Amino acid sequence: MKTLSITLFAIVLVVIIACRDKETIRNKNTSTTINDSNNTLKKNTKDYINAWSEYDTLLQQSITIQEIVRNVNGDNISFSQHQLFNSMHFWYKVMPDLKIVDKEIIVVENRTYVNWEATGTNTGMFGEIPPTGKVGQINGFSILTFNNDNKIIHEIAFFDKLSLMEAWGYSLAPPVMN
Template structure:
């Protein structure tokens, strides 16, 4: 249960730092029309998660991310532009056709958004060239999104327990061969 204290600690630190932080950029992610896309009472972050991550609709990203956008997963760069981002998200859409990403907590501080989320789905399709396992997965994670002065997303850092994800799919670790 030690791994559960990490998200709580991160959220506590964010709460403290956000209370004392002044906005470094002149943008309001809660009201930025570039992100609301005509949907009243939804923040840009909500629109990004609800409409893009749950539908893989790349047209929603037109004018919403920078050309030098970067997505890092657990510290590893996995996408450096919109095309690579769509390819990465399509891996999950194909492997987990019924997947959903739900936000459990969102905090916006200046030009950054912090999101705690839950991913759920059943692996019924090919996932990164691996045959479907038919197993259900439910993982929690944390994302930090960075926006420029125009309100465009330029970096996304995602953290989750990849071992837990793979174990839920039925994979296991074997001890190293020490011979």
């Protein structure tokens, strides 16, 4: 009877250890998959920022879907890669030396949250506003959403245009009151 109890105890102990090891391996595999996914999303986010900095439409095209939606300060600016490239072109006409640097990237599920900083010299027309030749710097924040292929499908970006314009030498005039 005592031998049967010891044998039964040993079998139960082996089963518990075996199950525990499988769960540990499963958890490690899940953790590795999540880390790989997070690293890919971070890399693609950095590539997106670099594509803006290098005016690299081919890189931009490789990490975004054809129908990418870009929302800036609450307005939908583009609904396709072509319109995204037009936005890039506009900013490069305004600031040919535009550089954007990511300061922090946080990954949550299929989104990255990016704190970034942009600098550039205003040497081109900003719409109908003539260039000042001054350097501007702004801080911004973007939320990038990715599909299952780790391509960017949506960007929401926020930055303060008024601060940029003030850095270029413009000022906000008070309204005319009648």
